[in-house]
Structures are given as structure tokens and as C-alpha cells.
Amino acid sequence: MNLMQLFRSSRKEDNSAAIAKERLQIIVAHERNSRSGRDFLPAMERDILQVIQKYIEIQQECIDIKLDSQDGCSILEVNVQLPN
Amino acid sequence: MARIIVVTSGKGGVGKTTTSSSIATGLALKGHRTVVIDFDVGLRNLDLLMGCERRVVYDFVNVINGEAELHQALIRDKRTENLSILPASQTRDKEALTHEGVEKVLNQLAKDFEYIICDSPAGIEHGALMALYFADEAIITTNPEVSSVRDSDRILGILQSKSRRAVENLEPVKEHLLVTRYNPDRVTRGEMLNIQDVEEILAIPLIGVIPESTSVLKASNQGVPVVCNTESDAGQAYNDVVARFLGEDIPHRFLEPAKKGFLQRMFGGIG
Ligand SMILES: Nc1ncnc2c1ncn2[C@@H]1O[C@H](COP(=O)(O)OP(=O)(O)OP(=O)(O)O)[C@@H](O)[C@H]1O
Ligand SMILES: [Mg+2]
Numbered sequence: 594m595n596l597m598q599l600f601r602s603s604r605k606e607d608n609s610a611a612i613a614k615e616r617l618q619i620i621v622a623h624e625r626n627s628r629s630g631r632d633f634l635p636a637m638e639r640d641i642l643q644v645i646q647k648y649i650e651i652q653q654e655c656i657d658i659k660l661d662s663q664d665g666c667s668i669l670e671v672n673v674q675l676p677n
Numbered sequence: 678m679a680r681i682i683v684v685t686s687g688k689g690g691v692g693k694t695t696t697s698s699s700i701a702t703g704l705a706l707k708g709h710r711t712v713v714i715d716f717d718v719g720l721r722n723l724d725l726l727m728g729c730e731r732r733v734v735y736d737f738v739n740v741i742n743g744e745a746e747l748h749q750a751l752i753r754d755k756r757t758e759n760l761s762i763l764p765a766s767q768t769r770d771k772e773a774l775t776h777e778g779v780e781k782v783l784n785q786l787a788k789d790f791e792y793i794i795c796d797s798p799a800g801i802e803h804g805a806l807m808a809l810y811f812a813d814e815a816i817i818t819t820n821p822e823v824s825s826v827r828d829s830d831r832i833l834g835i836l837q838s839k840s841r842r843a844v845e846n847l848e849p850v851k852e853h854l855l856v857t858r859y860n861p862d863r864v865t866r867g868e869m870l871n872i873q874d875v876e877e878i879l880a881i882p883l884i885g886v887i888p889e890s891t892s893v894l895k896a897s898n899q900g901v902p903v904v905c906n907t908e909s910d911a912g913q914a915y916n917d918v919v920a921r922f923l924g925e926d927i928p929h930r931f932l933e934p935a936k937k938g939f940l941q942r943m944f945g946g947i948g
Pocket of ligand 2: 693694695717722797798
């Protein structure tokens with residue numbers, strides 16, 4: 594560490610590279626998570642649809658499935674639009 | 678067996694074509710029979726960087742469509758006898774490259790060449806997917822900058838799920854991280870991500886670091902791959918990359934600010 598660096602580290606907002614790294618780590622982790630979910634989602638969606646269709650008449654378009662993660666916790670969101 | 682290597686990035690303008698031309702030339706200079714293919718349909722550029730733009734008669738799409746024989750489209754490099762170039766088509770039809778067509782040409786090239794370098798277009802659309810589909814190895818070209826790193830990660834995801842090796846459940850594509858346009862001065866000032874940051878985020882092995890260098894523009898002006906300029910920092914860095922690719926173990930260079938000015942030496946002498 595030299596004198597110039599000492600000056601700079603006292604002004605943290607100047608170190609934009611550190612901010613860049615932090616932001617990247619968060620977004621990349623998020624995107625990897627949703628990527629790894631993507632593989633089995635279509636198959637699971639089909640299975641869930643079949644189960645519902647045993648009892649209620651609905652179309653493929655009426656079901657929407659999302660896998661999301663927040664604060665280290667995964668959330669499976671299933672939206673089924675029932676016919677009226 | 679020929680090795681197929683894709684040079685890819687997701688983000689545009691990060692140095693893929695610069696890298697493809699230099700790595701292909703470097704491999705050929707070391708005695709390996711090499712061909713470099715421009716996959717950037719509609720935006721042909723590799724020919725310019727290789728300095729063979731006036732010798733293009735037929736292109737990749739002509740060969741796929743059966744309008745020309747492969748040997749008619751291949752351009753022999755004038756500097757390096759082991760090297761050939763297959764130029765991209767200037768057609769506006771982005772779907773001109775088909776799986777079957779590309780595979781047929783690659784199979785034919787594999788009979789004559791040891792290394793097949795595929796210069797990918799930017800993006801994650803058809804052209805980029807075609808360029809990476811048949812790859813055995815990938816050089817992930819990345820600038821130390823947020824959007825480039827994020828796009829590189831997306832491309833890694835695609836390599837791991839949509840490449841032939843992924844689809845056919847074969848051994849995964851071998852991934853190499855190449856950081857280009859690295860500016861050690863700006864890294865020291867905390868203005869640019871450093872190599873460890875990029876490595877940590879992408880978590881793949883580093884094959885080289887190419888410094889931001891005026892010699893790159895100069896080389897492209899002249900149509901001579903920068904790897905041929907052995908005096909320049911970028912040329913030497915690309916030479917190192919080729920050597921590492923061939924299995925040599927050499928330390929990374931050009932990671933520190935090059936010349937220190939008077940003031941900087943005064944203030945920077947302690948650390
Ligand atoms: N190490 C470097 N130092 C300085 N300039 C560079 C360096 N690498 C590439 N460039 C410049 O960046 C620009 C883009 O380079 P290049 O065409 O190789 O990128 P690309 O990834 O192939 O772009 P595209 O996505 O459009 O195909 C060019 O002007 C080139 O001279
Ligand atoms: Mg390019």
C-alpha cells in the first residue's frame with residue numbers, strides 16, 4: 594500500500610471497483626439460481642397441470658410456475674387461473 | 678482428433694475477433710495446422726484483422742449451401758503456412774447457418790486441421806449458439822467491467838446447457854477465462870475490477886490477461902494480428918496465452934502498472 598492508496602481508501606465511494614464486484618456477485622448468484630431451476634420446471638409444470646386436470650378442466654395457458662430465490666430461500670410460485 | 682475452440686463473450690466489442698486472429702496465428706506459428714472461422718454472419722470482420730479481405734471469394738454460407746467447395750472458400754494465410762481462414766458471409770439472413778451445415782463443414786475441416794477456432798458473434802442468439810454448439814473448449818473473452826462479466830456468466834450457463842457436449846451428456850466444454858483490455862493503472866486507482874475479482878465471480882481457470890494497448894488498434898489498422906508484434910505488451914500477452922493453451926506453465930504478466938511517473942514514484946515508493 595502506498596500513500597496514494599491510503600488517501601483513496603479513506604474515501605470509500607471512490608472505489609467503484611469494489612461496488613462493481615459486490616453488485617456482480619449478487620446478480621450473478623441470482624441468475625445462476627434461476628438457471629439451475631429452469632431445467633425441470635417445464636416437466637414439473639406438465640405434471641402439476643395433469644393433477645389439476647384430473648379434477649378441473651383447465652388449459653395449459655392457465656398455469657404459470659416460477660422458481661425464485663430471496664435471501665437464501667427458494668420460493669416456488671404456482672399460479673392457476675380457474676375457469677369461472 | 679481436431680479440437681474445436683470457440684471464442685465467445687455474450688457482450689459485443691470485448692475483443693473476440695482480436696483474440697481469435699491472434700490465437701489462431703499463434704497456434705499456426707507454433708507449427709499446428711489451424712483454421713479460423715468467422716461466425717459473424719452479416720458483419721464479416723475477421724478477414725480485415727487477418728489482412729486478407731481482398732482475397733475473399735466464397736464464404737462459409739456458400740459452402741454450407743453447396744455454392745462453393747470448402748477448398749475454394751478457405752484462404753491460405755500469407756504469413757503462416759499452417760493457417761487458413763474461412764470468412765463469414767455478408768448475407769442479411771441470420772439463420773443461414775444450420776446445425777447440419779455447420780457440422781458438415783466442421784467434419785470436413787477436422788480431417789485437415791488440428792485446431793478449429795470459431796470466432797463467435799456477440800449476443801446469445803442463433804449465430805452465437807451456432808459458434809459454440811460444437812465446441813470442445815471455450816475462451817470466454819471478458820473485459821473487467823460489470824456488463825461484460827455478467828454476460829460471460831450467461832454464456833457459461835449456455836455452454837453448460839445448450840452445447841453439443843451438454844446436450845449429449847459428454848464431458849463438459851473446457852472453459853478458459855481470458856481477461857482483455859485490462860488496465861492496471863485504473864485497477865490500482867480502484868476504478869476497475871481486478872483479475873482476482875473477475876476470477877472469483879466467474880470461477881473458471883484464467884488462461885491469460887491482455888492489457889489495454891495501443892498496439893491492438895495499430896495491428897488492426899495494418900491487418901496483422903497483434904500476436905505478430907512481439908515487441909508489444911498485447912502481442913506478448915497473446916503469445917503467453919497460446920503457450921499456456923498448449924500446456925506450458927508460465928506466470929501472468931502485465932498485471933501491474935507499467936511505467937511509473939515521477940510523482941507516482943515519490944508517493945508510491947513505500948508499498
Ligand atoms: N487489448 C486491447 N487493447 C485495446 N483495444 C482493444 C483490445 N482488444 C480489443 N480492442 C479494441 O476493441 C474493439 C473491439 O475488438 P474486437 O472487434 O476484437 O471485439 P469483438 O468482441 O470481436 O467485437 P464484436 O462483438 O463486434 O464481434 C476494436 O476496436 C479493438 O481494436
Ligand atoms: Mg468480432
